[in-house]
Amino acid sequence: MSAALTAAIEGLDVLIIEKTPFVGGSTAVSGGAVWIPNNDQAAGLGHADTPDQAKLYLDQIVGNWSSDTMKRAFLDAGPAMLGYFERHTQVKLVARAYSPDYYPATPGASLGGRSLDPLPFDGRTLGKDFARLRDPLKEFVVLGGMMVTMTDVQHLLKVTSSFASWRHGMAMVLRYAGDRLRYRRGTRLVLGNALAGRLFKSVLDRQIPVLTETPARRLVFDGGQVTGIVVDHEGREIAIRTRRGVVLATGGFPHDPERRKAFLPDGIGLWSMAPEGNSGDGLRLGEAVGAAVRQENSSNIFMTPVSILTRSDGEVVKYPHLVWDRAKPGLMAVNGAGRRFVNEATSYHEFGLAMVEGDKTQPTIPAVLICDAAFLKRWGLGLALPGGRPFRHLVEAGYLFEAPTIPDLARQLSLPADALADSVARFNRYAKQGRDPDFGKGGNAYNRYLGDAEATGGNPCLGPLDQAPFYAVKVYPGDIGTAGGIVTDGHARALDAEGRVIPGLYASGNDMNSVMGGTYPGPGITLGPAMTFGYLAGKDLARQPLGA
CATH class of the missing domain: 3.90.700.10 (Succinate dehydrogenase/fumarate reductase flavoprotein, catalytic domain)
Known part of the structure; x- marks a missing residue:
């Protein structure tokens, strides 16, 4: 959705195809944190940051598992992406005043400001399309469908001992009770479900078509470039021609048993929290037209x-x-x-x-x-x-x-x-x-x-x-997702085994080989790069010459 929104804002005609009946993927079932160093909110929270400080930290934790080019692309574009989405979409993120990086004693680490959370979102604004937004994990809800954050849980545990907590809890429960008269779950969305909801509302506002239950079958590769994609829609194959390109963002390979066996250490079973539809389709589509899929990471799963x-x-x-x-x-x-x-x-x-x-x-x-x-x-x-x-x-x-x-x-x-x-x-x-x-x-x-x-x-x-x-x-x-994926450059363009750009093909999210190289520097290091490289893909698509 980040790539689609950026391309649409830049004036392109965009189509989103989704294999499952639901929109939101791994984002919708996640905690929703977005890690963007040097963002505009950090300094105001007392955590002044710089690209060089963040680069120093990534160099210590990520090391050579990712290139300087990819690290710099992420660090340079991340803050710009946040401002762009703040201006043009419903995506609203708030930096955490205190949220240490996962290796806080490492040079370049920060104790706050780099991780942002989506503001709560009213699912009712999606109208009938609320039913198409993927549900959060059951473990993120109480009372059968009321979403809660860690702060909410703390209040709910104190409703009998604190008036402030009682007031907070009662407001949540009364809202939820009203929701259940009309909806199958609560409409106060938080965590990753709020982020997915905000992205989806922005997609709907831009009138970007979203074809659900439409799995991709193969890319159209003509004259050395990707010129379209073949999908299965309503029981028949449809070839969709593209004038600029295709962005693969199918969520990696957490439910692909064969690739898990090849990419993961012995002893790790199919114990993934990612949606079952994330089964490696994007990686297979990319490989079929020559895209390189990297296995040599610190870890191939998060x-x-x-x-x-x-x-x-x-x-x-x-x-x-x-x-x-x-x-x-x-x-x-x-x-x-x-x-x-x-x-x-x-x-x-x-x-x-x-x-x-x-x-x-x-x-x-x-x-x-x-x-x-x-x-x-x-x-x-x-x-x-x-x-x-x-x-x-x-x-x-x-x-x-x-x-x-x-x-x-x-x-x-x-x-x-x-x-x-x-x-x-x-x-x-x-x-x-x-x-x-x-x-x-x-x-x-x-x-x-x-x-x-x-x-x-x-x-x-x-x-x-x-x-x-x-x-x-x-x-x-x-x-909670995979790290090994399609090798790209700093514009999210897919590369072949020789490091050459495959014209018309992009990868982002967990289909793209992690800019973190399979390491985990801090909260939100999957969603932050996913949104950033989706944004970079959309920007690059808008710069490409018009195809036939």
């Missing part, structure tokens, strides 16, 4: 630990342990030997990498997240929601493990009881001291940002496991 519930009817529910529970005081992660292996408060991507690396020497897939009764009530654990919500069904389903003692929990999990008891005792000593010398939980600004904001001790990420019963869930190295 990782997150995922817990899995199999319901009695066979439905599989995956929960991504992104930012809510792992950094809080009183949660510990162990491997199959009953030993800690990672800083639990590290980024979701680093946690996933640690599982894969640890599994090379000791069983670490699955790993186990462990907490006590006090933690479960206050913070929840995966699908076991906080605030004393019912969870017995999760125990009976084999998702949540419950035991009166740590040795009993170890036996349920098939872990060495002595080792687990020793790990818990060691963890509890560190919690009392307020320092984790083994893995440094709570040792940097990013950890503490996600810890307990109301903690009175010296470390908001450390707390004991000492109130029986004890609980655990198993987690697997899942993903």
Whole structure:
């Protein structure tokens, strides 16, 4: 949608084709953060930034996994993209006053300003097309369809103890109750659903046609350039001729088993949070006309630990342990030997990498997240929601493990009881001291940002496991999208194996090989580049000579 909007604003005729019945893709089910260094809002929040500072940070984290050309293209165009969309579309983003980069001690890192969130969006303004906007993940809603942010959850947990929280919560619930009289879910959209909704409303405002349930079959390649695309629409193939070009943005290959097997380490199953329609179509279309698809990245997926519930009817529910529970005081992660292996408060991507690396020497897939009764009530654990919500069904389903003692929990999990008891005792000593010398939980600004904001001790990420019963869930190295993709230049133009531009072909989003090279520098490093290189593709298309 970013590419389509830019091209349309620049005066081109645009068509969006979508394989599934729904618009929004991975964006609609995401947290919605957009990472754009040196944006116009950052300085006003006390985080003055420069392209050189951001480049220094990317050089430290991304290194040679991405070229200077691609890094500079992103850093230079990102702020311009934000201003362009602010002026011409419904997209409204607000920078976070405090949101550390994921490696905050690294030269060039920032403690805030670089990540932006979409303002809440009223889905009712989409009219009948609200039904075509992809639903958010079920884990991002409460009461069956009311979207919530982390701030909303904090208020809802305090509705009986704070008047401000009661007022906030009541306004949300009353709005949602009214929505359910007319809609199948709430219309107050937040997170990635708000961003997708704002983009979609902008597309509708520009009268850009969107053909849903229209999978792409092949590109038309004529005279050494892409001149069209063949799609399957309403049961028949249609060849669509293009005068400027085609932008591939099909969401990467998270649900392509063959490419996952070829691109990912052993031991990683099909544990993706991305929509199932994202099955590698764009990469296959590009390869068929000579586009290079890169496999040599730091990682070919953006990782997150995922817990899995199999319901009695066979439905599989995956929960991504992104930012809510792992950094809080009183949660510990162990491997199959009953030993800690990672800083639990590290980024979701680093946690996933640690599982894969640890599994090379000791069983670490699955790993186990462990907490006590006090933690479960206050913070929840995966699908076991906080605030004393019912969870017995999760125990009976084999998702949540419950035991009166740590040795009993170890036996349920098939872990060495002595080792687990020793790990818990060691963890509890560190919690009392307020320092984790083994893995440094709570040792940097990013950890503490996600810890307990109301903690009175010296470390908001450390707390004991000492109130029986004890609980655990198993987690697997899942993903929120893919990083390996079509190689492009700084204008999002697809390149062949020799580095030559393929005229008429562009790639953006997760179809484009990540400008981060499969690393994860901060919150929003998929959506920020997706919007930026979509914008760059649209701008470049407008500069191309008119085709036949």
